[in-house]
Structures are given as C-alpha cells and as structure tokens.
Amino acid sequence: MLCSPSLEGSGVFTWSLSFTFLWQVQPFLPTWLAEPSCVRKNVTEDLVPIEDIPEVHPDLQKQLRAHGILSYFPVQAAVIPALLESAANGFLVGRGGYQPSDLCVSAPTGSGKTLAFVIPVVQALLQRAVCHIRALVVLPTKELAQQVSKVFNIYTDATPLRVALVTGQKSLAKEQESLIQKTADGYRCLADIVVATPGRLVDHIDQTPGFSLQQLRFLVIDEADRMIDSMHQSWLPRVVAAAFQSECPADPCALLQRKQPLAVTTASTCYPQMPLQKLLFSATLTQNPEKLQQLGLYQPRLFSTGLAQKGPRDTDSDMDGDSGGKYTFPVGLTHHYVPCSLSSKPLAILHLILEMNFSRVLCFTNSRENSHRLFLLVQAFGGVSVAEFSSRYGPGQRKTVLKQFEQGKIQLLISTDATARGIDVRGVELVVNYDAPQYLRIYVHRVGRTARAGKTGQAFTLLLKVQERRFLQMLTEAGVPELERHEVSSELLQPLVPQYEKALSQLEKTIKEERKQKVA
Structure with a gap:
C-alpha cells in the first residue's frame, strides 16, 4: 500500500491511498554456487586409497607413499582428478584446445587442501621443456607461504621443476637471483613454480627485469576469502595484467597475443594461446557473488563439503556475514565454552592448562597488546613454558618459535590471528580463545588448528556474561556442533x-x- 500526498490551497497536506502489489525479490545465487560438487567431509572414514586414482603419475604416487600417505582425503580425491582432467587437454586454447573452468574449493581446516593443488600442478608441469613461471601460488602470510613452498619442494625434489619462495624474508636482490638469470641475449627464468605473498609479488612485477608471467598456466589463491578482503592492495589486477600483457604492444599480429578468456566463439578458437586457470582454496569461502566477481572467474566450478545455500548469505553487516551452516568443522573437534568474569579470565586459562596438562596449547587473543600482556603474566606466574607469536617479532623469530612449539619445547603459544590462517602445527591438542572472536570466520580458522587430518582436539572459548548470548547464537545459527558448558x-x-x-x-x-625503554 502506497500513500501519495496532495497539496491543497490551504497549505495542508492530505493523503490519498492507492494500492499496488510489491513483489518480494528473492536472493539469487549463480548455479555454480547454488549447486556445488559435494565432497564428503569425514577424513577418517571416507579415505580413498591412492591406487584408486590411477591418473596420478607413478613417480608422484611413489613420493606420496614415501611420506606415509597411502590414501587421499575426500577433498583430495575429488579435486585432484578434476584438475588433472582439465590439464590433460593440453596447454593451448584454440586449435583443438579449450579454456578450462576455474575451480573453487571450500573445505574444513586440516582436510588436505594444499596437497589437492600441489599434486596436479606438479604433474601438469612435469613435461615442460623450457623453464618459465607456469604456476603462481599467492598466500596472505609469510608463514603460510613457507609451509606451501615446503610441500611443493617435497614433490618436485626428483623432477627438473624448480620452486621459488618470494615473501620478503630475503632481500629483493637475493630473491631475484632465485627467479631470473641475466644472459648475453636477455634473461633466463629459473623458477617453474613461484610461491608468494601479494606485496612481494607486486615488487617483483615492478622491479625485477625479466620477471614474466606470460606463460602462467595456474594461479592458485590460497586462503581465498582473506585474499579477496585484501583486494584493495590491487595485487590480482597486477598479476592478470602481467599475465596477459603483450611483449610488443605495437605488434600488428594482435590476434596472436594472449587474451583473457571470454565466451567461446569461432574467432576465439582460431588462435592457440596459453590458458590461465584460477584455483581458489579456503575453509571459509565467501558465497557473496559480488565479492567473487572481483576474481574474474571463468565458468567456475565449486567443490564444497558444506550444504548448498538458497541465497547469498554474505553481507557486510557482520564484516564477513558468515552464517547459516555454510562451514563444516573437523569431525574430531569438541567445542566448549567457559563462562567467566573479566578479572578471572587469566586464572581460568591458567587453571585449564595446568589441569589438563596438554603438551601443546594454542591460545588466541584479539590484539597484539593482549597477547603480550598475557604472555608476560603467564611467564611471571611460572610452571608453564610459554611463548608469544605476533607481529612484534620478525619472520625469523616467528619461524623459530613455531619450530620449538611443534617440537614440544613450548607448551603454551599465545598468538594473535596471525597463526590462525592455515598454519599446520602438528600435535596441537587444545585451542583456547582467550578473547572470543567477533566473527564466525575467525572462529573457524582458530579452532581449525587442532583436530587436523582426522585427529581429535578440543576448543575452549572464554566468554564474559555479556558475550554469551550473541556468541552462542552466532555459532548455533552457523550449524556449529553444540558447545559444552565448562x-x-x-x-x-x-x-x-x-x-x-x-x-x-x-x-x-x-x-x-x-x-x-620505548621513550628512551
């Protein structure tokens, strides 16, 4: 019902009523988001023996067995064959080739997503004749990039393929030495696979002579939701521009220049070119089409362990709008919450650690200052080997701390969310949210540091009285298994x-x- 005003000579508004039908606009998801390829999520019961996927190269199967991997996790069993099939059609688009669909993978933390892209990328590049950058993996943090680089090195060790890590931990000049070699008649590429953080990658695009992405075949975006949130850095447009730029802009044979994928037409199939396939991986992949549109995906295909949604659930009302049962959690993870007052929070965490006597406890706070104060307090209390992990320390120091934590030399690691993103620290038995996360996506990544790869683990969240209702409601609406009150x-x-x-x-x-000391 609409009310329309009329102005009469008396200067008084009168209202006339008119009726009209208002159609409710239903939320809409593109088909590829609404109807994903469903992946089983139980990493202990739904394993697939490696011999059941014979498409994987025998040498890679041998490497898998050598590292104790006899079965694929469900997400690996689903994604690896799909990627191998898309790569098997050749490297050229046109003249019998085709443009492969981009792939998005949404699966729980610790479900084996890294190996799901490492194996097919390495296999696809095994037959390369000349060294060029053909695979680029972009990650949000240096620690994650190091971790992924290690996995690539394991499976390229017995091959001619070379992996370069560019994160800014070394000087730009040192990284350039691992990427490009100057020759008498130009430049020679030294890396087939580059693992990078966004900022350092852009540095090399701008400042490294001979650094070329024009032969790029795979662009892997790991922790994709966080990478989308950092699009303001404009790293992706720079990568795409570098991949599709022409070496000779004035070249009259413009049709031979590499072009971004568009709809398939007679003209587009007449000239061969290298396809660029984007591969997105995340435990909390957004379902907001507007956000995903920034990535310029080509006929994308989604693999997901969660249920398909009826409409876009992502809004900006809670920063990332992640709710509605979209995320799945490791099967072996038990969720708890501890009601406490602000003054008793430090005592509560000390009690939990001393009572449970776990050898590796990862504790999260919402700020660097909170992490530092809690670290100093636990250190002064004594009886617990404790360390701090935050941006207060350089990459080398953080690497050392993580290694000591993994070795069991540190019992309690207090951290900001820097470690929550994909870091795979073996043997974490307990995750404690000292500060309750405000958003579901942060909770997913924090608690995902335990119960990885089919193991069991526990997560405790300390909640103030004023936080309980909102926090528990947020997790309930998201389909999180019921939290046990402790x-x-x-x-x-x-x-x-x-x-x-x-x-x-x-x-x-x-x-x-x-x-x-700061003042001095």
Missing part, C-alpha cells in the same frame, strides 16, 4: 590466587620498564 568454580581457582597476584605485580613492573 564451569570453573571460584573454589578451583582459589589455590592459584597468591601466585597469580605476585605475577600480576611483576607484570605491572615489566610493562612500566618497557614503556621507559
């Missing part, structure tokens, strides 16, 4: 109070000393 009574905390008060006093002294 009460920590004041009687249990009382024996810790004297030592805690001493540690608190020491914390204040340390903070004052650090402030003085």
Whole structure:
C-alpha cells in the first residue's frame, strides 16, 4: 500500500491511498554456487586409497607413499582428478584446445587442501621443456607461504621443476637471483613454480627485469576469502595484467597475443594461446557473488563439503556475514565454552592448562597488546613454558618459535590471528580463545588448528556474561556442533590466587620498564 500526498490551497497536506502489489525479490545465487560438487567431509572414514586414482603419475604416487600417505582425503580425491582432467587437454586454447573452468574449493581446516593443488600442478608441469613461471601460488602470510613452498619442494625434489619462495624474508636482490638469470641475449627464468605473498609479488612485477608471467598456466589463491578482503592492495589486477600483457604492444599480429578468456566463439578458437586457470582454496569461502566477481572467474566450478545455500548469505553487516551452516568443522573437534568474569579470565586459562596438562596449547587473543600482556603474566606466574607469536617479532623469530612449539619445547603459544590462517602445527591438542572472536570466520580458522587430518582436539572459548548470548547464537545459527558448558568454580581457582597476584605485580613492573625503554 502506497500513500501519495496532495497539496491543497490551504497549505495542508492530505493523503490519498492507492494500492499496488510489491513483489518480494528473492536472493539469487549463480548455479555454480547454488549447486556445488559435494565432497564428503569425514577424513577418517571416507579415505580413498591412492591406487584408486590411477591418473596420478607413478613417480608422484611413489613420493606420496614415501611420506606415509597411502590414501587421499575426500577433498583430495575429488579435486585432484578434476584438475588433472582439465590439464590433460593440453596447454593451448584454440586449435583443438579449450579454456578450462576455474575451480573453487571450500573445505574444513586440516582436510588436505594444499596437497589437492600441489599434486596436479606438479604433474601438469612435469613435461615442460623450457623453464618459465607456469604456476603462481599467492598466500596472505609469510608463514603460510613457507609451509606451501615446503610441500611443493617435497614433490618436485626428483623432477627438473624448480620452486621459488618470494615473501620478503630475503632481500629483493637475493630473491631475484632465485627467479631470473641475466644472459648475453636477455634473461633466463629459473623458477617453474613461484610461491608468494601479494606485496612481494607486486615488487617483483615492478622491479625485477625479466620477471614474466606470460606463460602462467595456474594461479592458485590460497586462503581465498582473506585474499579477496585484501583486494584493495590491487595485487590480482597486477598479476592478470602481467599475465596477459603483450611483449610488443605495437605488434600488428594482435590476434596472436594472449587474451583473457571470454565466451567461446569461432574467432576465439582460431588462435592457440596459453590458458590461465584460477584455483581458489579456503575453509571459509565467501558465497557473496559480488565479492567473487572481483576474481574474474571463468565458468567456475565449486567443490564444497558444506550444504548448498538458497541465497547469498554474505553481507557486510557482520564484516564477513558468515552464517547459516555454510562451514563444516573437523569431525574430531569438541567445542566448549567457559563462562567467566573479566578479572578471572587469566586464572581460568591458567587453571585449564595446568589441569589438563596438554603438551601443546594454542591460545588466541584479539590484539597484539593482549597477547603480550598475557604472555608476560603467564611467564611471571611460572610452571608453564610459554611463548608469544605476533607481529612484534620478525619472520625469523616467528619461524623459530613455531619450530620449538611443534617440537614440544613450548607448551603454551599465545598468538594473535596471525597463526590462525592455515598454519599446520602438528600435535596441537587444545585451542583456547582467550578473547572470543567477533566473527564466525575467525572462529573457524582458530579452532581449525587442532583436530587436523582426522585427529581429535578440543576448543575452549572464554566468554564474559555479556558475550554469551550473541556468541552462542552466532555459532548455533552457523550449524556449529553444540558447545559444552565448562564451569570453573571460584573454589578451583582459589589455590592459584597468591601466585597469580605476585605475577600480576611483576607484570605491572615489566610493562612500566618497557614503556621507559620505548621513550628512551
């Protein structure tokens, strides 16, 4: 019903009523998002023996067995054959070739997504004759890039393929030496596969003579949702421009220049060119078509362990809008929450760690300052080997800390969300959210650091009274398995109070000393 005003000579508004039908606009998802290829999610019961996928090269199967991998996880069993099939049609589009569909993979943390792209990419490049950058893997953090680079090195070790890691941990000149060699008649490429962070990648596009992406066949975007959020850095347009630019812009044979994929026409099939296939991987892949449109996907195909959604659930109302049962969690993960007051939070985490006596506990806070204060407090309390992992430290120091944590030399690692993204630290038995995450996507990545690859693990979230309702409702609406309430009574905390008060006093002294040093 619409009300329309009329203005009469008296200067008074009168309203006349008219009726009209208002059609409700239904949310719409593209078919590829609404109808994904469903992947089983149980990484212990739905394993596929490696011999059941004979398309994988025998040498790679041998490497898999040598590293104790006898079966594929469900996401690997689904994605590897699909990627191998798309690569088997040749490297050229046109003259009998074709443009392969881009692939998106949404699967839980610890489900084996890295190997799902490493194996087919390595196999597709095995027969290359000349070294060019043909695969580019872009990740949001240096630690993730290092991790993926290690996996690639394992499966290219006995091949002519070369892997380069460019993250800024080495000087630009040192990285250039691993990428390009100057020769008498130009430049020679030294890497087939480049694993990079966005900023450093753009540095090489701009500043490294001879660095070319014009032979790029695979663009892998890992932790894709976070990479989409960082599109303001304009790294993807720079990569695409570098991949499709012409070496001779004034070349009259413009039709022979590499072009971005469009609809297939008679003209587009007349001239061969190298296809560029984008591969997106994430545990929390957005279903917002507007966000995904930024990636310029070509006839995309989605593999997902979650249920297809009826409409776009992503909005900007909660930053990432991730809800509605879209995400799946490791089967062996048990979720708990601990109701507590602000003053009892430090005591609660000390009680949990001392009571449960886990050898590797990963604790998350919402800020670098909170991480540092909690680290100093636990250190002053004593009885727990503790370390801090945040941007306060350089890449080399963070690498050392992660190694010590994995070796069991550090019992408690207190971190910002820097480690929540894809870092695979073996043997994490317990994840503690000291500060409750505001958004579901952050929760998914944090708790996904345990119960990986079919193992079991526990996640505890400390909740203030004012946080309980919203947090529990957010997880319930998202289909998270029911959280078990874990009460920590004041009687249990009382024996810790004297030592805690001493540690608190020491914390204040340390903070004052650090402030003085900053001023000096």
